[in-house]
Amino acid sequence: MNKETRILIIGAGCFGTSTAYHLAERGYTSIRVLDRYPPPSCEAAATDISKIIRSDYNEPLYARLGIEAISAWRSWPLFNGLYHVPGWILSASNLSLPFVEGSIETCKKLGVKGIERLTPDSIRSRFPVVTGKLDGWNLSVWNPTAGWAAAGKALERMANAAQENGVHYISGDKQGYVRQLILDEATGQCRGVLTADGTKHEADLVVLAAGAWSPSLLDMHSQLTAKGHAVAHIQLTSAETKHYSSFPIMDNLELGYFFPPQADGIFKIAHSQFITNIRKDKNSNITTSIPHTFLQVPEDGLPLEIESQMRRNLRRVLPELADRPFCYTRLCWDADTADRHFLVTPHQNHRGLFIATGGSAHGFKFLPVIGKYVTDLLEGTLDADIVSKWKWRAGQKVEAKNLAHMDPDLELEDLTGWRGRQARETSHASKL
Numbered sequence: 001m002n003k004e005t006r007i008l009i010i011g012a013g014c015f016g017t018s019t020a021y022h023l024a025e026r027g028y029t030s031i032r033v034l035d036r037y038p039p040p041s042c043e044a045a046a047t048d049i050s051k052i053i054r055s056d057y058n059e060p061l062y063a064r065l066g067i068e069a070i071s072a073w074r075s076w077p078l079f080n081g082l083y084h085v086p087g088w089i090l091s092a093s094n095l096s097l098p099f100v101e102g103s104i105e106t107c108k109k110l111g112v113k114g115i116e117r118l119t120p121d122s123i124r125s126r127f128p129v130v131t132g133k134l135d136g137w138n139l140s141v142w143n144p145t146a147g148w149a150a151a152g153k154a155l156e157r158m159a160n161a162a163q164e165n166g167v168h169y170i171s172g173d174k175q176g177y178v179r180q181l182i183l184d185e186a187t188g189q190c191r192g193v194l195t196a197d198g199t200k201h202e203a204d205l206v207v208l209a210a211g212a213w214s215p216s217l218l219d220m221h222s223q224l225t226a227k228g229h230a231v232a233h234i235q236l237t238s239a240e241t242k243h244y245s246s247f248p249i250m251d252n253l254e255l256g257y258f259f260p261p262q263a264d265g266i267f268k269i270a271h272s273q274f275i276t277n278i279r280k281d282k283n284s285n286i287t288t289s290i291p292h293t294f295l296q297v298p299e300d301g302l303p304l305e306i307e308s309q310m311r312r313n314l315r316r317v318l319p320e321l322a323d324r325p326f327c328y329t330r331l332c333w334d335a336d337t338a339d340r341h342f343l344v345t346p347h348q349n350h351r352g353l354f355i356a357t358g359g360s361a362h363g364f365k366f367l368p369v370i371g372k373y374v375t376d377l378l379e380g381t382l383d384a385d386i387v388s389k390w391k392w393r394a395g396q397k398v399e400a401k402n403l404a405h406m407d408p409d410l411e412l413e414d415l416t417g418w419r420g421r422q423a424r425e426t427s428h429a430s431k432l
């Protein structure tokens, strides 16, 4: 690889954008990024009003990367005004207890300051704004160094900086939408991609960074599973916004997570039991979990069981808000690996093709730095320990121990009320 190597990145989410940015920083001059949507891509998991930025991990690799990323979030002028540090409470109820115990250990070993175990009583006395019983918040830890970032804005700034550095972005439902990889019939080498408008984009090196959409575009041999996360928002009044401004980030790995209100009074809550949608992709014929988003199907809404569980979970924390209407809901999709390690690797059979995704519900915080590691991989200098954790691992039995988010996945087809829900409720409201 040399500085003129024609590099094409599929997907301008967290992994793709950071990779483009860091390649340009290192002087590569021919970088194209294709996405179905202009930056910040409205479908990317990375495009959101808030994402948690923390170093609490059981696995030392991500704790170290988290500390490195936090330093970037704090100090890079690029992210000025986008990073907020209210601190967070990480908690588990049952299946994720070993993960939380492990993170406390790892954080202490790495010298993170201010880590403190809390009980429901000590949480309520430290944060009087928390009125719930916190039932099921069986093991909780406070980390004052954790915060949240205005994720979509950060993604957009990084994409703009990459473009100012010469990266060429191609977006749009036709021009930017990759439908197929171009593979050499004889050698299997990847020579570029074909987009929905029929254009062939030739390249020396292709990086697949299409997040949850990756496994329906290319057979990933079950290494990646697209999982949908339910997110809901409640509009607070300005008095309430002020009242809840002392609310920290509260995250129970099994009972949902809750953010401090945004300046405009939007209070965001998310569910930690994930949804798969297993079917056949019409274009590639691959059968796998495929993202189902409300952007593609605006008449659909959250499954009824998920909404009730989210409200039960909110009642444990802020019961007074548990029955408030949701002003906006979303199914947000990420690609999970079985061991939650990223998948950042050359493809096993197709020369010229690299994979950089598998965020496994925790990738966003690394936006400032992940592309540096992907670039190291492309240049062949990535640390051997990281190479082995992020390698192509089809067919390998994974020891799924002490992981976050151990709840079994729910299949969308088995859930009720979501199909046509938005359309039904809108038409009902318009008749009132």
Ligand SMILES: Cc1cc2nc3c(=O)[nH]c(=O)nc-3n(C[C@H](O)[C@H](O)[C@H](O)COP(=O)(O)OP(=O)(O)OC[C@H]3O[C@@H](n4cnc5c(N)ncnc54)[C@H](O)[C@@H]3O)c2cc1C
Pocket: 010, 011, 012, 013, 014, 015, 016, 034, 035, 036, 037, 041, 042, 043, 044, 045, 046, 047, 050, 051, 052, 053, 176, 177, 178, 179, 209, 210, 211, 212, 213, 214, 217, 229, 230, 231, 270, 332, 333, 334, 335, 356, 357, 358, 359, 360, 361, 362, 363, 364, 365, 366
């Ligand atoms: C609800 C939710 C909450 C999360 N919270 C956190 C958090 O608090 N902290 C944290 O660190 N992480 C969090 N994550 C995880 C994080 O958002 C992801 O791990 C990360 O965004 C994954 O990056 P990615 O680049 O692989 O995918 P994405 O960011 O989803 O980007 C993929 C991009 O590929 C594009 N694309 C897909 N298919 C094609 C195609 N065929 N052609 C062209 N473009 C295509 C999409 O349009 C999209 O822009 C959360 C994820 C979700 C869903």
Ligand SMILES: *[C@@H]1O[C@H](CO)[C@@H](O)[C@H](O)[C@H]1NC(C)=O
Pocket: 094, 095, 097, 098
């Ligand atoms: C989770 O709960 C079950 C049943 O109550 C119990 O047997 C199990 O030990 C618990 N798991 C952990 C990690 O505490």
Ligand SMILES: *[C@@H]1O[C@H](CO)[C@@H](O)[C@H](O)[C@H]1NC(C)=O
Pocket: 093, 094, 135, 136, 137, 138
């Ligand atoms: C945690 O709390 C819940 C709800 O209070 C309880 O049912 C459960 O048994 C507890 N789990 C463990 C592992 O202690």
Ligand SMILES: *[C@@H]1O[C@H](CO)[C@@H](O)[C@H](O)[C@H]1NC(C)=O
Pocket: 283, 284, 285
């Ligand atoms: C998918 O299947 C259809 C119908 O069998 C076929 O026409 C099409 O070429 C297949 N596409 C791919 C990418 O294999």
